[in-house]
Amino acid sequence: MAMTDTRPESGTGDATAADTGVAHTVNLLGTGDHKALGITWIVFSLVFGVAGWIVTAIWSANGVGDGDLVSADAARTLFTGGHLGLVLLVIIPLFLGLATYVVPLQVGANTVAFPRAAAAALWAWVLSAGVFIVANAIDGGIGGGREKAVSIGLLAIIGLAFALMLATVCAVTTAIALRTPGLSLDRAPFFSWATIVGGAIWMLTLPVLVANVLLIYVDHRYGRPSDYGVPAAQWQQLSWVVGQPQVYAFAVPGLGIISDIVATLAGVRQRNRGLVYVGIGGFAILSVGAWAQPYFYDKVEDEAVYAGMAFLIVLPVLLLLAAWGTTLRAGKLSAKSPLGLSLISGLLLLLAVVAGALYVITPLELRETDVYGAGQFALVLGAALAAASAGVMYWAPKMTGREAADGLGKLNVLVLLGGGALAGLPLVVLGFATKFDGLEDAADALWVLSAVGAALLALGALLTLLALVSTGRGASVEADPWGTGQTLEWACPSPPPAGNFGELAVVRSPEPLLDAADPAEEA
Amino acid sequence: MAATHALPPAPPLQRPRVLVVGSAFASAAAVMIFVGLIGIYLAERANAIAAGEKWLPSEISIPLQQPNTILFTLLMSVVTMAWAVQAVANNDKVNSYLALGVTAVFGFSTIVMTTYLWSLMGADVAANTQSVLLYTITGAHMVMTILAIIFVGLMAFRALAGGFSARQHDGITAAALFWYAMVAVYALIWITIYVTK
Numbered sequence: 167m168a169m170t171d172t173r174p175e176s177g178t179g180d181a182t183a184a185d186t187g188v189a190h191t192v193n194l195l196g197t198g199d200h201k202a203l204g205i206t207w208i209v210f211s212l213v214f215g216v217a218g219w220i221v222t223a224i225w226s227a228n229g230v231g232d233g234d235l236v237s238a239d240a241a242r243t244l245f246t247g248g249h250l251g252l253v254l255l256v257i258i259p260l261f262l263g264l265a266t267y268v269v270p271l272q273v274g275a276n277t278v279a280f281p282r283a284a285a286a287a288l289w290a291w292v293l294s295a296g297v298f299i300v301a302n303a304i305d306g307g308i309g310g311g312r313e314k315a316v317s318i319g320l321l322a323i324i325g326l327a328f329a330l331m332l333a334t335v336c337a338v339t340t341a342i343a344l345r346t347p348g349l350s351l352d353r354a355p356f357f358s359w360a361t362i363v364g365g366a367i368w369m370l371t372l373p374v375l376v377a378n379v380l381l382i383y384v385d386h387r388y389g390r391p392s393d394y395g396v397p398a399a400q401w402q403q404l405s406w407v408v409g410q411p412q413v414y415a416f417a418v419p420g421l422g423i424i425s426d427i428v429a430t431l432a433g434v435r436q437r438n439r440g441l442v443y444v445g446i447g448g449f450a451i452l453s454v455g456a457w458a459q460p461y462f463y464d465k466v467e468d469e470a471v472y473a474g475m476a477f478l479i480v481l482p483v484l485l486l487l488a489a490w491g492t493t494l495r496a497g498k499l500s501a502k503s504p505l506g507l508s509l510i511s512g513l514l515l516l517l518a519v520v521a522g523a524l525y526v527i528t529p530l531e532l533r534e535t536d537v538y539g540a541g542q543f544a545l546v547l548g549a550a551l552a553a554a555s556a557g558v559m560y561w562a563p564k565m566t567g568r569e570a571a572d573g574l575g576k577l578n579v580l581v582l583l584g585g586g587a588l589a590g591l592p593l594v595v596l597g598f599a600t601k602f603d604g605l606e607d608a609a610d611a612l613w614v615l616s617a618v619g620a621a622l623l624a625l626g627a628l629l630t631l632l633a634l635v636s637t638g639r640g641a642s643v644e645a646d647p648w649g650t651g652q653t654l655e656w657a658c659p660s661p662p663p664a665g666n667f668g669e670l671a672v673v674r675s676p677e678p679l680l681d682a683a684d685p686a687e688e689a
Numbered sequence: 690m691a692a693t694h695a696l697p698p699a700p701p702l703q704r705p706r707v708l709v710v711g712s713a714f715a716s717a718a719a720v721m722i723f724v725g726l727i728g729i730y731l732a733e734r735a736n737a738i739a740a741g742e743k744w745l746p747s748e749i750s751i752p753l754q755q756p757n758t759i760l761f762t763l764l765m766s767v768v769t770m771a772w773a774v775q776a777v778a779n780n781d782k783v784n785s786y787l788a789l790g791v792t793a794v795f796g797f798s799t800i801v802m803t804t805y806l807w808s809l810m811g812a813d814v815a816a817n818t819q820s821v822l823l824y825t826i827t828g829a830h831m832v833m834t835i836l837a838i839i840f841v842g843l844m845a846f847r848a849l850a851g852g853f854s855a856r857q858h859d860g861i862t863a864a865a866l867f868w869y870a871m872v873a874v875y876a877l878i879w880i881t882i883y884v885t886k
Contacts, residue, residue, distance in 0.1 A: 366714075376722050380825055
């Protein structure tokens with residue numbers, strides 16, 4: 167056997183181990199099984215997602231009237247901790263959980279690359295998340311007042327970033343290096359492709375976040391000889407992470423999920439696959455935002471490159487929407503919740519990039535306040551949450567071997583559509599208040615709508631979690647519960663056994679299962 | 690009359706080496722940390738000079754001997770690291786251990802020289818922005834150097850245990866990749882901080 171660092175799945179046990187809670191927990195803590203790790207990522211992320219959107223709802227509600235629902239310090243913590251938390255504790259880990267579970271199956275691998283590193287990444291993330299939450303709770307968030315708590319909070323952010331980068335390395339390496347023979351990159355499933363490009367962008371930009379936080383920490387720790395560690399300046403140095411173009415980077419894997427779902431549920435091969443790859447890749451490249459740090463260059467938003475990227479990123483979204491529309495037209499429209507969630511994700515993302523394009527139009531004066539940016543952030547993350555929920559609903563039968571409650575998924579379509587639109591659009595509208603005076607009078611109503619939207623997004627995260635849990639009572643499913651599976655993950659039993667696959671035939675097209683079903687149709 | 694040709698079967702698909710791919714991504718991420726830090730350093734320096742101020746305060750004095758020594762030591766370590774990879778590829782165990790050992794010694798001497806340089810610079814981390822930046826960047830590079838030494842050490846132990854061969858030496862290649870990234874980062878620090886000042 168060749169010596170590599172990716173051995174067959176390691177773990178202290180499998181499904182036949184003693185079914186006591188303690189034994190199961192010990193098994194989970196020691197496992198390198200990508201399936202267990204992936205589900206753990208997803209469950210934790212959704213739990214944090216419920217909390218994160220509730221925090222955002224409280225922050226929005228505080229905008230009503232004089233803003234005295236909570237104290238100024240608490241409002242600052244709700245905003246900074248809520249925004250960073252939604253990125254580092256919810257969206258990125260949710261996509262990583264799906265990638266850890268699904269990508270090895272999609273590429274025909276028997277495990278994720280570096281299983282022990284993947285396990286270490288998960289538990290380091292859980293630990294760092296706990297520290298981050300506690301630090302924020304005791305006024306140790308970004309710009310907080312308790313010095314030691316702030317130090318711990320900053321270290322927690324560094325820990326979160328490293329853990330997420332490690333997990334990203336595992337997922338991306340799996341997609342690049344463990345593909346089964348015949349599965350070249352131009353035949354890779356869309357989610358695997360999106361994991362590669364999205365993961366690459368995260369690996370280029372999250373380290374810059376680490377650099378910022380490290381500088382803040384050193385300055386804060388040694389008595390603030392410069393401005394970096396000054397409480398009022400801390401968030402200004404990190405705000406680029408939740409602003410455009412960087413915020414789009416967190417939605418990249420969602421584009422792959424939607425592409426896979428549309429093709430499979432439409433029951434046809436995706437036409438013009440190259441355009442979909444280009445669209446996802448172009449979107450990812452245009453989402454690199456580590457260079458656009460207003461704190462260090464306050465005129466960056468006036469730069470032609472910044473404006474150009476804001477306009478250009480609309481094109482890949484339109485391209486992808488056209489490709490998905492073409493596929494749906496060629497196939498059949500299925501009333502399944504993953505498709506509904508995918509479509510609303512695309513819609514919310516389109517709204518977000520259009521909002522982003524408007525942002526750079528100087529005469530509109532949208533950069534005078536932070537409200538517009540907060541609205542755009544909510545739209546992007548609402549889109550990402552919808553795409554991730556679509557992925558959970560789509561792959562839940564594969565993960566558990568049982569049907570998920572599609573009714574919950576369909577309800578979630580309405581909840582996430584309403585939540586994403588209400589959380590983001592009112593704040594986007596309020597951003598025009600500096601230009602159009604009359605809007606100030608409607609500010610309270612708009613803040614209330616935004617709070618309702620954020621609460622709906624919290625409900626959406628909860629519904630996704632419940633749908634996953636509901637598979638415990640669903641009917642057993644076959645390897646391909648949709649009946650129209652195209653990619654390799656639908657070739658193994660549900661749930662996949664240890665090692666995932668037996669012997670795989672050489673892949674000869676992007677849709678190997680369709681080739682096996684009808685060799686005459688093979689591309 | 691048309692002729693048909695019996696072509697030989699296609700060779701099996703070559704899969705990229707797992708550890709090398711992972712190490713490449715990890716190295717890229719590490720480099721990006723320093724791109725961010727040095728970018729901030731250069732931006733602050735440019736702002737200070739544009740405002741008509743002197744960038745480095747008078748109490749900070751960065752000699753060139755020590756940074757140059759570190760640079761040349763690391764450049765030599767690039768050679769020894771390449772020597773290690775080549776030796777493993779040739780199944781030459783003695784040269785492998787020698788090269789890996791010398792590389793680690795070069796790395797260790799870099800750490801020693803960096804701490805000596807800190808004592809000579811006269812910079813107090815609690816005094817000004819410039820010191821904060823200097824210590825953050827050079828300190829982070831020292832951490833990267835330590836990690837690179839640990840990586841090389843681990844791969845040396847695996848080589849000792851017979852884990853590598855001429856056909857399969859991904860571990861040494863991965864360690865070399867990270868080492869080269871560490872040296873490249875130092876070259877960037879050398880030119881932007883120690884030389885440009």
